[in-house]
Amino acid sequence: MSNIVEGMNFDETGFSYSMSLISGKYKLPILYSLSAYGTFRYNELKRFLDPISFKTLTSNLKDLENCGLIIRKEYQEIPPKVEYYLSDIGKSLMPILDQLCDWGEENRAEL
Template identity: 55%
Template sequence: MNETCVPTGVELKSTDFGYTLSLIGGKYKMIIMYWLFENKVMRHNELKRRIGTIPFKTLSVMLKELERDDLIIRKEFPQIPPKVEYSLSERGLSLIPVLDMMCDWGEKNRLSASEVAK
């Protein structure tokens, strides 16, 4: 592989790396995806409780963006009160190995970084 993921002189957003970041970047998207992966199907309030620190409106915006990008599936049930469930799409599931690698990297490097700080 001779090409670099972020070539010199090219805007980040026009690269494959930039595209991936645009889908999963931000404070909560990866966390939402992990909760959906762990639980298969979740409702808005369940996600809010699990994440804890996310404002209601922010979660709503993140879910809409993830659905727009075809990373999650929103299933609405026609009942009163309304019921909506979220799950990962096939495309969203395909990102889980990437997120797992980030976790592995953090596990290996967090300890060494704290040792350097001492």
Template identity: 50%
Template sequence: MPNELEETHISNIVDLKDTGFGYTLSVIGGKYKIIILYWLLENEVMRFNELKRSILNISFKTLSVTLKEMEADGIVIRKEFPQIPPKVEYSLTDRGRSLISVIDTICEWGEMNSQR
């Protein structure tokens, strides 16, 4: 039978995924999402191969899966042009651009705290 202290402790546990912080991490977390956001912020529109060349050591499959996740989250727009060879461009949605302040804050923190 749990004592009063254990009951209090258990009732204070919050599932991280149910918080704004947890949601934000799910959208920008992972090895490459924030890097993709950075490149799309810098260039506005990029083709798949441009992103691939810009992000060192990312595989075609990982880039493809990550872009699909970001598209599903409403962060990235995928625009396909019906031509041969196929042409696909990626850009940020308004929702994706709303992350600019988050990325700026991360960059500022890095500048202030990096040891150069």
């Protein structure tokens, strides 16, 4: 084993940590939607990301909120109103995701 890898653990890398925050089928589409179109209400996001299930959307939104990438704002009114938008740290991830999108556009025809 190489001296570089000895004593290291992939789970302790920045890459592993970053991927743990955004991995999953819908987390990146949720982040993209909030970045590209701004604040969404729950049902708007559900319709936009169709065919996502209510359970999956709820779970992904909670995960993204718990790790600080999005903010959930609840209004005390009837009927209840809840909005989701990117936090500052979530916004700081967007240039990286934009580069990933650019790479995909440049290379999808070749791959």
